[in-house]
Amino acid sequence: MRASLALLAVMALAVQPAFAQVKSKASPVASALTALEMCEAFARGGDTLVTDAIADGWDAYDQSAESPFVKSYAASREMAGLGWGDLFSLVETYPGKVFGYCRIDFIEIEGDGKPVIDAIAALDRYDGEVLDQDGGHYGSFSGGDSLLLAHWDEDGFVIQLTTLTPRAEETPPTAEPQPEPEASE
Numbered sequence: 001m002r003a004s005l006a007l008l009a010v011m012a013l014a015v016q017p018a019f020a021q022v023k024s025k026a027s028p029v030a031s032a033l034t035a036l037e038m039c040e041a042f043a044r045g046g047d048t049l050v051t052d053a054i055a056d057g058w059d060a061y062d063q064s065a066e067s068p069f070v071k072s073y074a075a076s077r078e079m080a081g082l083g084w085g086d087l088f089s090l091v092e093t094y095p096g097k098v099f100g101y102c103r104i105d106f107i108e109i110e111g112d113g114k115p116v117i118d119a120i121a122a123l124d125r126y127d128g129e130v131l132d133q134d135g136g137h138y139g140s141f142s143g144g145d146s147l148l149l150a151h152w153d154e155d156g157f158v159i160q161l162t163t164l165t166p167r168a169e170e171t172p173p174t175a176e177p178q179p180e181p182e183a184s185e
Helices: 002-023 028-044 049-055 114-121
Strands: 059-063 070-079 083-094 097-106 127-133 136-143 146-153 156-166
Touching: 028 049, 028 070, 028 083, 028 097, 028 114, 028 146, 028 156, 049 059, 049 070, 114 127, 114 136, 114 146
Parallel strands: none
Antiparallel strands: 059 070, 070 083, 083 097, 097 156, 127 136, 136 146, 146 156
């Protein structure tokens, strides 16, 4: 009996490091960069966007929009080191241009967000400035066709992205032929 108790005690001690690893907090930097990439994808739009997001672990869906020129999306996902994130996106088409917008909010974050904002600032595709103010970390960036705001403060971590891209040339829909007016004599 004592031998089996001793064996159980040894096994419990051997497993303890694995439990400690599960409890350790993940760095939010990798998750923040992954969230930014998803926001960039949503702002660009696309036919397989929702399917691709679902395959990447997001609960994503199309939302009803008020116009055939507007597509609206929502998604959410738990992300290591950040918690639960809610995404909202709009893609609006105009003659010659496409406006894209995406915002992700993580409201129950903990820890110091400076490494997250600094990692975004270090991306080659963006230039901008970072401010550390009143315990919060704020970034304002631009790159190519994108404008990006990111902040980490007592209210949460937010990524807000706006894009303005040329619209792919499409063949305009053809109108139904109208009958010729009858000539008067």
